[in-house]
Amino acid sequence: MGSGFGQFCPVAVASEVFAGRWTPIILRELLAGAQQFNEIHRGLPLISRPLLARRLRELEAAGVLTMESLGRGRGHLYRLTEAGEEFRPVIEGLAAWGQRWATRVDRKNLDPGLLMWNLRRRVALERLPPRRVVVRFRFRGVALSYRGPRTFWLILERPQADLCVADPGFEVDLYVDAELGAMAKAWLGDVSLESVLRSREVELLGPSALARAFPSWWLLSPFAGVPRPAAGARAVRGSARPAGS
Amino acid sequence: MGSGFGQFCPVAVASEVFAGRWTPIILRELLAGAQQFNEIHRGLPLISRPLLARRLRELEAAGVLTMESLGRGRGHLYRLTEAGEEFRPVIEGLAAWGQRWATRVDRKNLDPGLLMWNLRRRVALERLPPRRVVVRFRFRGVALSYRGPRTFWLILERPQADLCVADPGFEVDLYVDAELGAMAKAWLGDVSLESVLRSREVELLGPSALARAFPSWWLLSPFAGVPRPAAGARAVRGSARPAGS
DNA sequence: CAGTATCCGATGCGATACTG
DNA sequence: CAGTATCGCATCGGATACTG
DSSP states (O other): OOSSOSOOOHHHHHHHHHOSTTHHHHHHHHHTTOOSHHHHHHTSTTSOHHHHHHHHHHHHHTTSEEEEEOSTTSOEEEEEOHHHHTTHHHHHHHHHHHHHHOOOOSGGGOOHHHHHHHHTTOBOGGGSOSSOEEEEEEEESOOTTOOSOSEEEEEEETTEEEEESSOOSOOOSEEEEEEHHHHHHHHTTSSOHHHHHHTTSEEEESOHHHHHHHHHHBOOOTTTTSOOOOTTOOOGGGTOOOOOO | OOSSOSOOOHHHHHHHHHOSTTHHHHHHHHHTTOOSHHHHHHTSTTSOHHHHHHHHHHHHHTTSEEEEEOSTTSOEEEEEOHHHHTTHHHHHHHHHHHHHHOOOOSGGGOOHHHHHHHHTTOBOGGGSOSSOEEEEEEEESOOTTOOSOSEEEEEEETTEEEEESSOOSOOOSEEEEEEHHHHHHHHHTSSOHHHHHHTTSEEEESOHHHHHHHHHHBOOOTTTTSOOOOTTOOOGGGTOOOOOO
């Protein structure tokens, strides 16, 4: 047997396209708006670049995306086709399932860079003052094995939100110091921002107006609002009862 | 890197459970009501039994199904948990995508046994006479490489529909002789039953009442009714423009 | 019948080096 | 920068034989 499932069932043929290793996560990035190779790669830093390139070619062959050349060694623009767009409900369904039934925050999965990369897309710029606002994030409680930045600067200036891992030199308007696990749980809606602020797992330092407004302009994960299952049901990796109380 | 994706994103953690090889198809079977090992296996004959056993154990560990022992070498009852049931929208989403965007019927994928196994679940027994009705199916146009039965007997007797690959000895009420590809396309809703009857790709031989009623009691694939994309859009494997015209 | 244990081969994938 | 070519290993999964 080759790579297919030998079935004409639509679930099987769709799985041949959709269910390859990393493919759902690549689609998540494309659906979130990423269009270039490195941009996509930042959303899945653990995939090797050759494999990412191969998956993108496979998705093009499957009619899920188009690769428009930017010319002479400048790469491509990757854009979902109509067929690709129609994976959105499937990705959203997977996200809802993961949100309800899987334990997400554990040591293995906590990467501050990835949290920031996602967080960057979820800032309500229009609720911030109409000037450049710089927020510095610093994380503690990071796994010892983690090699990578723990400090980030978010440059919020309409209509853009940029992420830096080196000091850009601008004056900082707000400092966010956080225990990584608590920040991730708040991001996912597993605990309230209020509770992690109260416990000092997340601390905000800066002008009180900006800090007070934080809950209004920090939008959580797009799936934070998915209702959790009623207590009692078993879940993945043993323990995910609805958090928060 | 091990097997995970190193992300706390709900899409990633759900994919760790859902997107393993064969897993969506196993879930399709369970969602369709299969509960025992061999019953599940008949829906995915190309998976090896050890791998199927392993996937089922993994799904149990993930909280997706429970394995209730039937005692002393009599196997288990596999039943979806609430978490497992909640993969239904994801499977349905994949099916809808496959139905709309993928070419499903091609030489590689055409297995008459699998078609019959699925067809068996889609007979409206209550629209048949309240006695045993026996329908013999015979397929032509099967790939030369196919080793397996081309003739099947469907024993329709409320509240059961049983499939045989050897003559059960009952008198046959209706004979269905069909070109396999055409039958599969009709099953999937890609062509109308009427058109394949007209072209003699599918022939019904037997009492005219039973034959005339065929379209009423032969329910198609559960996804046959998914609306196709407007003509013109590219699709998987190059060619799937909406069939039928 | 309903699986499990073991073996071994194919392939999937990461690391590295390279190119327009 | 945006990928591609090549290599070698590791794991995935099929075949076969076995067990309660």
